[in-house]
Amino acid sequence: MAVIEGEKVSDIKRLEDIARGIRIDILKMLAEAGSGHTGGSLSATDIVTALYFHKMRHNPKDPAWKERDRFILSKGHAAPLLYAVLARSGYFDPSLLSTLRRLGSPLQGHPNSKSLPGIEVSTGSLGQGLSVASGICLGLRLNNIPARVYCLLGDGETQEGQVWEAAMTAAHYGLDNLCAIVDNNGLQIDGPVEEIMRVSPMNDKWRAFGWNVIEIDGHDMAAILSALDEAEKIKGRPTVIIAHTIKGKGVSFFEGRVEYHGKAPTSDELKRALKELGE
Amino acid sequence: MKATRDAYGEALLELGKRRADVVVLDADLSGSTKTGEFAKAFPERFFNIGISEQDMIGTAAGLSLSGKLPFASTFAIFATGRAWEQIRQTICYSNLNVKIVATHGGITVGEDGASHQSVEDIALMRVLPNMTVVVPADAYETKGVVDVISESYGPTYVRLGRAKVKEIMPEGYRFHIGRAYTFNLGRHANIIACGIMVAEALKASEALRNDGIDVGVINMSTIKPLDGDVLIQAARTSGFIVTAEEHSIIGGLGGAVSEFLSENYPVVIKRVGVKDSFGTSGEPGALLKLYGLTSEDMVKLIKETITISNC
Ligand SMILES: Cc1ncc(C[n+]2csc(CCOP(=O)(O)OP(=O)(O)O)c2C)c(N)n1
Ligand SMILES: [Mg+2]
Numbered sequence: 001m002a003v004i005e006g007e008k009v010s011d012i013k014r015l016e017d018i019a020r021g022i023r024i025d026i027l028k029m030l031a032e033a034g035s036g037h038t039g040g041s042l043s044a045t046d047i048v049t050a051l052y053f054h055k056m057r058h059n060p061k062d063p064a065w066k067e068r069d070r071f072i073l074s075k076g077h078a079a080p081l082l083y084a085v086l087a088r089s090g091y092f093d094p095s096l097l098s099t100l101r102r103l104g105s106p107l108q109g110h111p112n113s114k115s116l117p118g119i120e121v122s123t124g125s126l127g128q129g130l131s132v133a134s135g136i137c138l139g140l141r142l143n144n145i146p147a148r149v150y151c152l153l154g155d156g157e158t159q160e161g162q163v164w165e166a167a168m169t170a171a172h173y174g175l176d177n178l179c180a181i182v183d184n185n186g187l188q189i190d191g192p193v194e195e196i197m198r199v200s201p202m203n204d205k206w207r208a209f210g211w212n213v214i215e216i217d218g219h220d221m222a223a224i225l226s227a228l229d230e231a232e233k234i235k236g237r238p239t240v241i242i243a244h245t246i247k248g249k250g251v252s253f254f255e256g257r258v259e260y261h262g263k264a265p266t267s268d269e270l271k272r273a274l275k276e277l278g279e
Numbered sequence: 280m281k282a283t284r285d286a287y288g289e290a291l292l293e294l295g296k297r298r299a300d301v302v303v304l305d306a307d308l309s310g311s312t313k314t315g316e317f318a319k320a321f322p323e324r325f326f327n328i329g330i331s332e333q334d335m336i337g338t339a340a341g342l343s344l345s346g347k348l349p350f351a352s353t354f355a356i357f358a359t360g361r362a363w364e365q366i367r368q369t370i371c372y373s374n375l376n377v378k379i380v381a382t383h384g385g386i387t388v389g390e391d392g393a394s395h396q397s398v399e400d401i402a403l404m405r406v407l408p409n410m411t412v413v414v415p416a417d418a419y420e421t422k423g424v425v426d427v428i429s430e431s432y433g434p435t436y437v438r439l440g441r442a443k444v445k446e447i448m449p450e451g452y453r454f455h456i457g458r459a460y461t462f463n464l465g466r467h468a469n470i471i472a473c474g475i476m477v478a479e480a481l482k483a484s485e486a487l488r489n490d491g492i493d494v495g496v497i498n499m500s501t502i503k504p505l506d507g508d509v510l511i512q513a514a515r516t517s518g519f520i521v522t523a524e525e526h527s528i529i530g531g532l533g534g535a536v537s538e539f540l541s542e543n544y545p546v547v548i549k550r551v552g553v554k555d556s557f558g559t560s561g562e563p564g565a566l567l568k569l570y571g572l573t574s575e576d577m578v579k580l581i582k583e584t585i586t587i588s589n590c
Contacts (some may be wrong), residue, residue, distance in 0.1 A: 066346070113373045120344060121375075125368040131334045132369060135341015135349075138326060142302070143345060162365070165334035173326070 009053045012221045018088070019049040019221070023250045024279050025084035025097060030264040033101040036109070039247040039260045041081040043185040043218070044152060047243055048078075050224040051150055052085045060090035063117040069147050070120050070136055074129020075154040075183065076110040077262070082119070083107050091118035127160025129153065130180060134166055134238075137175040148232065151180045156188030159197045164209065170238040171210030178238040179231045180211075183218065185247035187258045206240045218243025251276055281446070283439040284382040286418035288313025290425035291350060295321050298429070302342050304328055304351040306335045311441075312352040312382045332357045336365040336379070343375045348429060354388075355381035355438055356397035359404055370434045371407045377435075378428055379404075384414070384438040385525030386553065386570060387475060387563035396558030402530025404436040405503050411435040411456060412503040414524075414532075416477040417446050420500060423454035431456060440475060440525075442563045447478050448498070459506035461513075465495030468581050469513035469520055473499050473532050476523035476551070479567075482574035487581060494581060502532050505539055514544040521549050521581060525572060528552035549580055 009015050022045050030036045048071070052058070056069040073082050080100060087094040092106075099105035106115035110124025121132050133151035140147050157163065170178050182202065190196050199205070203213045212234045216223040224243070231239035247261070248254030251273040254265075265273055295301050295317050302324045309315040309327060318325035326342075328335040332353055339349040351358070358381040359366070370377050381400065388396045404412045411433060415421040421439060428435045452460060459471075462481065470480040477498045484494040497513055499506065514520055520540065522533035533550030540546060553570050567573050 070344075121340065121369060122372040123368070125364060128333075128337050128365055128369050131337020131365070132341040132344065135338035135343075136345045137341070138338065139302075139342045139345025139347045142324070142347065145345075162331075162333040162337065165329075165331035166337065168331070169328055169334055169338060172329075 015049060015053060015221050018053050019046050020277055022049055022081065022084045022088065024274060024277050025088070026080045027251070027265055027270055027273050029080050029084065029097050029100045031267060031270040032098050034264055036080055036101060036264050037077040037262050038254060038264060039187065039257070040075060040154060040183065040185065041078045042249045042251065042254065043245040043247045044078055044183045045081055045249065046219050046221060047152065047181055047183065047224055048081055048085050050221060050228065052089050054225060055228045056150065057147070060118065063091060067145055067147055070149045072120055072129045072133045072149065072151040073111055073123055074151050075126065075157050076123030079107070079109065079111050082111055086116070086118040092116065126154065126157040127162040130163055130166035130170070133178055133180070134170040134173070134175055137170070137178045138173060140177055148177050148179060151178070153180060153182050154188070155182055155184045155186065155193050155199060155202070156196070158182065158199050158202070167206065167209040167211065174236050175238045176235050179228070180238065180240040182240060182242050183245050184242050185245045187247045187261065189261050191258055202242055210237055212237055212239040213242060214239060215242045216244070218245035219249055280443040281418035282441060282443045283415055283418055283421040284311070284313045284441060286421035287380055287382070287425060287439055288316040290422045291317045292320055294425060294429055295324065298348065300346065300348045301429070302326065302347045302349050304335050304339050304349060306330055306332050306353040306357065308353050311354070314350070314352045332362040333365045336362040337369055339377045340369045340373070340375050343377050348376060348378070350378045350380055352380050352382065354395060354397070355384040355400040356395065359397065359400040359436065363403055367407055371409045374409045375434060376432050378437065379435065380437040380439065382439045383441045385440060385474065386558040386566045387440055387442040387525065389441070389563045389566065390560050392560035393557035398527045398553045398558060400438060401502055401524070401526045401532065402534065405530065405535060409434050410503065411501070413456070413501050414438045414473040415454070415500050416474060416498050417444050417448055419446055420448045420452070420454055424500070427454050427456060438474065444475050445478050447481060454500065457501045457504040457506055459509040460498040460500070461509060462496040462498070464513060464516045466493040467517055467519065467585055469495040469497060469517045470523055470577065471497050471499045471510065471513065471520060471532065471536050472523040473502060474525050476525055476572065479572065479574045480523050480577060483577035483581070486574060486578050492581065492585065499532060502535055505535055507539055507543065510536060510539055511544045514540055514546040519547045519584065521551060521577060523551040523577060526552055528554055547584065549584055551577055551580065
């Protein structure tokens with residue numbers, strides 16, 4: 001799947017259908033594992049689907065391909081989403097998905113680059129991915145490789161100081177090969193981001209740090225694709241896409257519910273969720 | 280006399296000429312860490328990240344992921360303390376080829392005082408899986424260390440000093456990761472030292488020889504992985520080991536040697552180092568005296584211990 005021109009999916013309906021399948025994979029994996037992060041995996045599903053099945057140039061048969069676009073999951077707890085997308089893209093056998101979080105599984109609770117192909121760097125401790133992304137961008141530029149780097153952050157995650165250190169660095173070095181995406185679902189673990197530690201006005205902050213800012217509905221596939229295209233056209237500075245999303249998107253009884261941040265569906269919830277998703 | 284940081288600046292410059300993939304990062308201390316020399320010669324391969332050590336470590340990780348060989352430098356306490364978890368999560372867990380070469384290790388930083396004197400960095404780096412930890416003893420060894428680590432894959436921490444130190448390693452000596460250098464083995468005691476304490480240990484050994492006490496000196500410049508063979512040989516020869524480091528006696532070289540020997544060849548061990556305290560402002564020589572890190576302190580300790588165990 002995906003990838004090198006010709007194989008990429010550009011039909012919106014088809015992409016939405018892939019995203020639906022990814023959501024189903026995520027829910028099954030989590031239910032099987034009995035633990036893991038549901039809300040933040042579902043909120044970013046449309047974005048990551050768009051990246052891997054439409055936007056990014058990558059080759060599942062050659063994960064170390066030098067010219068590939070890179071994806072850094074800075075919010076590493078959305079590992080189930082990344083695993084489902086990598087499996088459906090062809091990086092590894094989808095039957096591995098059912099081993100999530102089990103002893104001996106390469107599908108660690110948070111992504112481990114040493115255990116699974118397609119993972120650029122190990123994450124899980126929030127706030128670190130954007131620095132890595134900008135380092136890769138600097139290296140790509142030195143190597144004259146025109147690849148792009150995408151980095152997905154949580155909105156709560158942007159409370160970490162290092163995110164803003166990295167934001168400064170990326171702007172200072174004019175990294176237009178970098179595109180950060182904030183999964184702006186409004187929730188973190190202990191409650192709404194607005195109540196726990198206000199990050200808003202998010203757009204003004206990034207703009208003040210020297211970034212090009214694009215704001216979209218993070219579940220509108222067409223909007224995601226055009227934002228990704230627009231980001232690529234901006235020269236001289238990095239772009240951040242603030243994607244307004246709903247935590248737990250796709251399953252009515254998980255949507256906007258803070259308690260489903262780090263809770264896996266029960267078998268009953270799984271049944272009802274799959275029905276809603278038309279499975 | 281030359282500071283190990285000066286040797287680093289020179290070695291980096293030479294390495295930069297030889298290898299186009301070498302990149303250097305600093306956090307607003309390039310004049311002090313001596314990465315400024317590289318920066319002048321190769322401005323396009325030097326990245327000043329500003330006063331943001333955590334981002335510097337992450338950016339270095341990213342550069343290594345794109346095939347570069349990054350050297351990241353700042354003061355020891357900021358590199359290993361402020362950015363510890365970045366080193367753990369991003370560099371060590373992903374096993375990335377990033378070289379963290381920090382200067383201003385230990386109390387001989389001097390007048391800047393405790394905030395800038397790192398006596399914890401070796402412990403902080405040693406505990407991390409995949410990490411190699413090296414503390415060269417002089418400028419000559421530092422150059423060798425830079426060359427060797429640039430040729431070997433993996434996360435590496437190198438601790439350098441601010442003050443000028445005497446050249447003590449013999450000409451022709453070649454550094455190897457994980458291989459200690461034995462100056463001599465003593466029958467009564469063997470001092471396992473690193474960094475500036477190797478020179479002090481040599482002085483102590485010399486002084487004790489005049490009193491008929493035979494003390495060996497070993498430069499354990501690689502603290503991780505430790506040279507276990509040399510340690511066992513030293514313990515077997517003398518039955519008494521002294522460790523010496525410009526670092527807390529907790530968790531550093533003394534900790535590492537004690538852990539290893541207690542499991543593999545238990546003998547009497549005494550640790551010379553900073554005794555669970557912060558540093559303080561002062562002239563480096565005076566600080567070494569105040570914290571008990573001179574050759575005289577070692578002579579006293581060895582004499583006392585030998586007398587006690589003889590009666
Ligand atoms: C440095 C760090 N601190 C705390 C945590 C625990 N943690 C995991 S997810 C999370 C909340 C993240 O919220 P947000 O970034 O908004 O993610 P999302 O809503 O997309 O799940 C926290 C605090 C962590 N993983 N890393
Ligand atoms: Mg959130």
